[in-house]
Amino acid sequence: xxxxxxxxxxxxxxxxxxxxxxxxxxxxxxxxxxxxxxxxxxxxxxxxxxxxxxxxxxxxxxxxxxxxxxxxxxxxxxxxxxxxxxxxxxxxxxxxxxxxxxxxxxxxxxxxxxxxxxxxxxxxxxxxxxxxxxxxxxxxxxxxxxxxxxxxxxxxxxxxxxxxxxxxxxxxxxxxxxxxxxxxxxxxxxxxxxxxxxxxxxxxxxxxxxxxxxxxxxxxxxxxxxxxxxxxxxxxxxxxxxxxxxxxxxxxxxxxxxxxxxxxxxxxxxxxxxxxxxxxxxxxxxxxxxxxxxxxxxxxxxxxxxxxxxxxxxxxxxxxxxxxxxxxxxxxxxxxxxxxxxxxxxxxxxxxxxxxxxxxxxxxxxxxxxxxxxxxxxxxxxxxxxxxxx
Numbered sequence: 570x571x572x573x574x575x576x577x578x579x580x581x582x583x584x585x586x587x588x589x590x591x592x593x594x595x596x597x598x599x600x601x602x603x604x605x606x607x608x609x610x611x612x613x614x615x616x617x618x619x620x621x622x623x624x625x626x627x628x629x630x631x632x633x634x635x636x637x638x639x640x641x642x643x644x645x646x647x648x649x650x651x652x653x654x655x656x657x658x659x660x661x662x663x664x665x666x667x668x669x670x671x672x673x674x675x676x677x678x679x680x681x682x683x684x685x686x687x688x689x690x691x692x693x694x695x696x697x698x699x700x701x702x703x704x705x706x707x708x709x710x711x712x713x714x715x716x717x718x719x720x721x722x723x724x725x726x727x728x729x730x731x732x733x734x735x736x737x738x739x740x741x742x743x744x745x746x747x748x749x750x751x752x753x754x755x756x757x758x759x760x761x762x763x764x765x766x767x768x769x770x771x772x773x774x775x776x777x778x779x780x781x782x783x784x785x786x787x788x789x790x791x792x793x794x795x796x797x798x799x800x801x802x803x804x805x806x807x808x809x810x811x812x813x814x815x816x817x818x819x820x821x822x823x824x825x826x827x828x829x830x831x832x833x834x835x836x837x838x839x840x841x842x843x844x845x846x847x848x849x850x851x852x853x854x855x856x857x858x859x860x861x862x863x864x865x866x867x868x869x870x871x872x873x874x875x876x877x878x879x880x881x882x883x884x885x886x887x888x889x890x891x892x893x894x895x896x897x898x899x900x901x902x903x904x905x906x907x908x909x910x911x912x913x914x915x916x917x918x919x920x921x922x923x924x925x926x927x928x929x930x931x932x933x934x935x936x937x938x939x940x941x942x943x944x945x946x947x948x949x950x951x952x953x954x955x956x957x958x959x
Contacts, residue, residue, distance in 0.1 A: 584700050584703065584704070589606065596918040599916060602912070602916045605939060605947055606934075606936060610812065612810040614810050615855050618850050618855055622843045626843055630842060633838060634839045634845060636830060636833060636834045637830055638664070638665065638666025638818070638839065638845055639845045639846070641849055642846075643818075645849055646658075650803075653786075654777070654787070654788040654791055655791055656788055656790040656801070656820075658820040662827065663820055663823055664818055664820045665829060665830055666816070666840045667804075668815045668837055668840050669816065670803060672817065673804075673818065674697065674701050676819065676832045676836075677800050677821075678702055678705040678771070679832055680832055681825070682702070682707040683706065685706070685734065686706070687707065687708045687734040687737075688707045688708070688736065690738070691712050691720075691742075692713055692925070693744075693746050693747055693925035694926055695745050695925070713726070714726060714928065716896065720894075722740060722751065722759060723759075731766050736769065738770045738771070741774075743777070743890040746929065746932075748887020748890045749887065750782070750889040751789075753792070756792045757793075764795075770799045772790065772801050772802065774788060774789075774801060776808075777808070778808035779891060780888065781863075781866075781888050800829075801819070801821060803820075804818060805848055805851055807890075807891075808859050808862075809855060809858070814844040814848075816847070866891050869941060870891070870893065870937055872937075872941065872944055872948075874887075877893065880951060881899070881955065882955065891936055892937070893935050893937060894933070895933060897931065898931040901958070902958070903923075904924075904930055904933055905923065908921045910954070911950070914954050915950030915951065919933045919934060935947075
């Protein structure tokens with residue numbers, strides 16, 4: 570009998586499974602479930618983008634590309650970042666096209682961390698951050714953000730977690746799961762701390778196009794003194810509804826990008842060729858589609874916000890992404906209990922807040938990347954469930 574356990578690295582064995590999967594697995598086995606759990610656009614990829622992918626497959630354009638990605642795509646990414654966020658990156662030596670922003674997180678962390686280096690990050694957050702830090706040999710240090718601060722990262726919160734071992738600040742705004750944003754003044758308040766403590770920022774801005782304020786998204790890299798300290802992550806999954814195409818990118822200082830490219834070369838070779846050509850089309854000719862999807866998300870956001878307030882649950886107004894993060898503390902149930910009972914009683918699937926870190930306990934994440942009809946049905950079910958608890 571082979572003892573397989575001895576062949577499994579402890580740091581992998583100790584990793585928890587995603588807290589989201591449990592509820593997806595249960596919901597997938599039930600008929601008639603309305604799911605607000607999936608963090609994925611419900612729109613088809615715009616036709617012109619799909620057509621570009623089909624055309625290149627039909628023409629046999631299916632070979633490897635340059636490791637860093639097709640130069641034309643990197644040029645379009647550079648142009649997009651410059652025009653949208655006033656940050657300039659050289660297509661030749663400051664951008665790597667990755668297999669989604671998720672690969673970018675992994676590559677950036679593995680490039681910069683020695684065993685024992687601390688990475689601080691805003692929480693609640695995307696479920697993979699802690700595990701990716703630990704797989705890269707780092708120590709994950711969560712910075713709990715608070716509802717009363719609209720889940721923004723404050724200077725006080727940041728300072729409270731910095732030690733002499735802190736090397737990287739990993740942050741993500743607009744936020745999954747809270748829908749929180751950081752505006753220019755918020756970023757300027759923490760910039761001095763980042764510089765004084767000689768930190769590098771990994772800024773996951775995958776939801777940058779989904780901002781519902783009157784002002785556009787402000788990138789961390791735009792802030793004075795932070796451009797040279799920022800590794801910017803973005804991609805095509807959310808704004809362009811291209812989740813399955815697995816296309817993202819890293820942008821940052823040339824010295825860091827050069828080293829990150831080594832890791833990317835060895836573990837990936839290059840991002841999918843078909844997806845890269847589709848990405849060129851997305852950036853060149855799909856802005857109107859992005860705006861239409863954003864307008865629809867905004868309409869759904871307002872329905873969800875008003876719906877939860879009518880139900881009587883406390884909820885702050887999310888200004889980005891496509892999630893709303895209501896508090897369920899008034900029900901007396903834990904996040905997991907609330908979600909499980911709601912699923913079985915009303916066949917509505919939402920995600921417990923603690924799946925996104927301990928500071929998410931007492932909340933649930935609801936994605937409004939679903940039809941308006943299903944959102945209204947879900948709200949009716951949640952209302953009936955909450956009323957039954959009183």
